[in-house]
Amino acid sequence: MKASQLFYPTLREVPSEAEIVSHQLLLRAGFIRKNTAGVYTYLPLARRVLRKIENIVREEMDKAGGQEIVMPIIQPRELWDKSGRWSLYGEEMFKLGDRHKREFALGPTHEELITTLVNADVHSYKGLPLLLYQIQNKYRDEIRPRFGLMRGREFIMKDLYSFDVDDAGLDVSYQKMHKAYQQIYERLNLKYRVVQADSGAIGGKESHEFMVLAASGESEIVYCTLCDYAANVEKAVCSVDQAVRTEEESRPLTKVHTPGQKTINDIVEFLGIPKTKQIKTLMYSADGELIAAILRGDRELNEIKLKNTLQANELFMADEAVVKEICGAGFGSLGPVGMPVRIYIDLEVAAMNNFACGANEDDYHFTNVNLDRDFTAYAVADLRNAVAGDKCPCCEGNLQMIRGIEVGHIFKLGTRYSQAMQATFLDDKGQEQFFVMGCYGIGVSRTMAAAVEQNYDENGIIWPLPIAPFQVIIVPVNINQADQKAMAEQLYQQLTANGIEVLLDDRDERAGVKFKDADLIGIPLRITIGSKTLQENKVEMKKRWEKESFLVDIDAVIGTVHDIIFK
RNA sequence: CGGGAUGUGGCUCAGCUUGGUAGAGCGCCUGGUUCGGGACCAGGAGGCCGCAGGUUCAAAUCCUGUCAUCCCGACCA
Numbered sequence: 155m156k157a158s159q160l161f162y163p164t165l166r167e168v169p170s171e172a173e174i175v176s177h178q179l180l181l182r183a184g185f186i187r188k189n190t191a192g193v194y195t196y197l198p199l200a201r202r203v204l205r206k207i208e209n210i211v212r213e214e215m216d217k218a219g220g221q222e223i224v225m226p227i228i229q230p231r232e233l234w235d236k237s238g239r240w241s242l243y244g245e246e247m248f249k250l251g252d253r254h255k256r257e258f259a260l261g262p263t264h265e266e267l268i269t270t271l272v273n274a275d276v277h278s279y280k281g282l283p284l285l286l287y288q289i290q291n292k293y294r295d296e297i298r299p300r301f302g303l304m305r306g307r308e309f310i311m312k313d314l315y316s317f318d319v320d321d322a323g324l325d326v327s328y329q330k331m332h333k334a335y336q337q338i339y340e341r342l343n344l345k346y347r348v349v350q351a352d353s354g355a356i357g358g359k360e361s362h363e364f365m366v367l368a369a370s371g372e373s374e375i376v377y378c379t380l381c382d383y384a385a386n387v388e389k390a391v392c393s394v395d396q397a398v399r400t401e402e403e404s405r406p407l408t409k410v411h412t413p414g415q416k417t418i419n420d421i422v423e424f425l426g427i428p429k430t431k432q433i434k435t436l437m438y439s440a441d442g443e444l445i446a447a448i449l450r451g452d453r454e455l456n457e458i459k460l461k462n463t464l465q466a467n468e469l470f471m472a473d474e475a476v477v478k479e480i481c482g483a484g485f486g487s488l489g490p491v492g493m494p495v496r497i498y499i500d501l502e503v504a505a506m507n508n509f510a511c512g513a514n515e516d517d518y519h520f521t522n523v524n525l526d527r528d529f530t531a532y533a534v535a536d537l538r539n540a541v542a543g544d545k546c547p548c549c550e551g552n553l554q555m556i557r558g559i560e561v562g563h564i565f566k567l568g569t570r571y572s573q574a575m576q577a578t579f580l581d582d583k584g585q586e587q588f589f590v591m592g593c594y595g596i597g598v599s600r601t602m603a604a605a606v607e608q609n610y611d612e613n614g615i616i617w618p619l620p621i622a623p624f625q626v627i628i629v630p631v632n633i634n635q636a637d638q639k640a641m642a643e644q645l646y647q648q649l650t651a652n653g654i655e656v657l658l659d660d661r662d663e664r665a666g667v668k669f670k671d672a673d674l675i676g677i678p679l680r681i682t683i684g685s686k687t688l689q690e691n692k693v694e695m696k697k698r699w700e701k702e703s704f705l706v707d708i709d710a711v712i713g714t715v716h717d718i719i720f721k
Numbered sequence: 722c723g724g725g726a727u728g729u730g731g732c733u734c735a736g737c738u739u740g741g742u743a744g745a746g747c748g749c750c751u752g753g754u755u756c757g758g759g760a761c762c763a764g765g766a767g768g769c770c771g772c773a774g775g776u777u778c779a780a781a782u783c784c785u786g787u788c789a790u791c792c793c794g795a796c797c798a
Contacts, residue, residue: 166747166759167733171791191790246797263798297722297796305797351798361798470795563798595798631757666758673758684757694757 155624157659157671162199164671174370176606177302179615183675192299192307196599199675202623203602204310208289210341210620211312211596218334220285220314225264225271227291231257233266237574248293248307260293265571265593268315272589273577279319282579282589283327287314289598303603304372304559310598318590319581321568328360328566331594335364335562338596343618344605347558349375350385352458360566364596365558368607375558376540380551387555388458390540391547392501405508405522407491412519416486418451421510421519432510433503433523435488437477437495440466444480448490448499448531450506453538463498463535487512491520496532499525504534559604560597567591609699615676616698624657625719627677631665631684638683645681645693645711652712654719673698679718681711 162184171188172178180186185200196204212222228250234240240247240259248260261267268286276284292311299307316327332348339346344366351363363386365375377384385391415424418432432451437444438460447460461469478484480494489511490497503509503525510521525531544553572578572588581587602621609616619625626649630642639660646658657677659668672680680703682694687705695714696703706714 163731165732169732170727170734173792188790265798294797298792298794300792565798567798593798629757634756664756664758664760666756666760669758671759682757686757 155655155657157657157668158661160199160657161197162675163197164674172302174301174304174607175610176304176370176603179606179610179674179676180302180603183615185675186303192296192305194303194306194308199623200602203605203617203621204598206621207342207598207601208310208312211289211338211598214334214338214341215285215287215312215314217337218285218330219283220287222288223286224288224290225261225267227261227293228258229261229264229267231259233270234259237266237571239266246294246296248295261290262292262294263593263595264288264313265315265567265591266575269571269575269577269589269591272315272317273572273575276317276589277579279579279581279587282317282319283323284317285314285327285330286317287312287594301372301603303599306599309600312596312598314594316592316594318592319579319587320590324566324568324590324592328564328592331564331592332362335564335594335596339364339366339562341620342601342605343620344601344608346561347375347377347384347556349377349558350389351563352386352388352462359568362564363560364562364564366561366601366604366608367556367558368604369557370607371557371559373558373560375556376542376544376553377556378546378549378551379554381546381549383546383548383551383553385540387539388456390553392536392538392540392544402508404524404527407523407528408521409513410519410521411517413517415517415519420486421451425510425519425521427510427521431506431508433489433506435490435493435512437472437481437485437488438469439472439476440464440469442468443496444472444476445496445498445532446488446490446493447537448497448503449538450500450502453500453502454541455537456539459535459537460498463533463537481514483512483514483516487514487516487518489513489520489523490529490531491523493529497529498533498535498537499531500537501534502538504531559600559607561601561604562594562596564594565592567593610676613670614674617676617678619678619719622655622676622678624655624677626654626679626681626715627657627659627672628681628683629659629665629668629672631682633660633662635685637688638685641683641688641693641708645683645708648712649715652716654715679715681715 164184165182168178169181172181185197186194188194231240247262250258289312291308293308296305296307299305318324318327347365349363349365351361374387376387376390412424415421418429418434421427421432429451434449434451436447436455438447447455449455474485481488492514507524508522510519511523513520540553542555546553569588569590571591577589578586606615628642628646630638633639642658646656649656678698680696687694691708692705694703695706
């Protein structure tokens with residue numbers, strides 16, 4: 155491809171709408187343009203990258219037994235009524251009507267559609283397992299689209315759905331996908347981590363997320379430095395034996411006057427009691443019922459864990475006025491002693507003694523509080539967020555934190571959708587059974603953005619070789635010099651003939667402009683043709699990710715490029 | 722949906738407080754000089770100042786409404 159022919163409008167300045175690196179660079183380098191919030195046009199360079207990602211995904215899906223199909227974007231309401239998700243998905247779905255006033259949705263995901271499809275045409279266990287996938291635009295009317303391609307309202311996703319005869323079959327399909335996903339991220343050449351994930355209200359028992367590691371990632375991940383354990387903080391287990399047991403004797407409960415002291419820090423200062431000897435009491439409304447969640451003073455509540463423990467559908471922090479009425483004190487003065495609602499305590503708290511807490515009376519606290527003697531817990535559960543330094547739940551190692559971008563997510567769905575959609579087959583005993591399903595997504599466009607978040611410098615993008623829009627860029631310093639132009643053409647032809655994707659910057663621009671653009675769009679390998687080196691029958695080569703360039707004999711160019719690209 | 726901010730040529734922004742009919746840099750076009758890290762000189766094109774009302778002799782500027790975009794939060798297979 156000749157740069158003079160390529161549509162890649164680069165920008166010198168950062169468009170003001172872009173906050174994060176991938177958004178800024180993809181805009182500046184002429185990969186994407188915004189149409190409306192969360193909706194983008196992919197220009198030629200982006201299209202090339204997306205295709206490469208898609209092809210790697212496609213190959214691995216096929217290798218794992220997947221078969222590609224394409225499902226419609228427009229889906230009728232009835233399908234979604236069947237699964238109950240028309241209202242459940244609610245606002246997040248783009249909805250539209252036709253001229254007959256029939257209602258439709260732009261597909262945010264395709265479980266309903268594919269379950270219907272498979273149910274219509276697979277009637278026997280002999281047709282299973284069946285793995286079908288597509289790479290397609292998805293539509294979600296995000297409350298707040300942001301970060302460019304990271305959280306768009308229209309995005310490209312690969313979604314595969316597995317259909318099996320039973321749970322054992324699902325396990326096999328799930329493992330296949332798990333492995334295929336690892337292959338994919340290896341091949342994309344991205345640093346990533348697989349983590350245990352919360353499967354959400356709708357998911358099944360098991361779920362893993364694939365995280366591309368990047369400082370700007372939205373998700374927090376904990377991982378063990380010794381073993382393979384890794385999990386989304388939402389999910390990370392804080393096991394019992396992490397709790398520091400205190401061996402001291404129980405001391406008598408004491409009520410202390412603490413005028414105006416509300417926060418944990420206030421008590422640290424006022425009473426000289428460390429955070430780790432205090433507890434905090436958080437009030438929640440769970441499906442309308444007021445409950446108390448209790449944690450050590452320095453810990454953070456994990457709402458997802460609490461929600462799962464309570465098996466609540468709706469959970470939000472209680473209104474202070476309500477709390478005051480029922481408990482007799484405001485937020486800063488609460489405690490479990492005499493608390494008139496159900497008390498859920500964190501595992502760690504169960505191991506503490508002689509701690510301090512609010513007395514359910516403004517301006518008073520208790521010290522030397524002890525579980526069972528002074529109050530009883532309705533349940534003890536893992537409720538807090540893991541933090542760096544926690545003991546690994548699987549081994550003797552310690553946990554560390556890192557940030558990541560969720561680019562893949564796999565779920566065991568079980569029979570949730572097949573039951574809702576009444577999708578069945580006959581097993582080998584002639585019994586009617588529900589399909590046992592799994593679903594497996596990869597955010598293709600998000601993966602492109604994540605690759606940028608992970609690979610850039612002050613000059614622009616540094617594409618990993620497997621997904622670079624071009625592998626090599628040839629820059630003749632001055633295209634008006636006949637010998638440079640001729641050499642550029644010659645190398646371009648030769649490299650192209652050798653199956654290498656080359657961009658020839660044949661524009662009549664100054665060298666600086668061409669270098670800047672080459673760096674910005676992130677082509678991994680640059681070949682510079684200048685008059686001095688040309689006289690010595692050499693060209694200059696530079697790897698985008700390295701600082702120094704090096705000279706190569708013209709005869710050796712093909713071989714050198716080959717070595718670098720195909721390693 | 723709450724809180725905050727912003728809408729002025731393709732991009733980044735100034736002008737708005739104290740109304741008098743629009744500017745800079747970059748980009749773009751033409752000519753010339755340049756030519757290994759976003760050149761220089763000269764000339765030029767391009768904006769009913771997001772939109773709709775209102776106040777006023779007069780509105781980019783003041784007022785009201787509205788739309789859009791961005792950030793924080795709530796939300797989130």
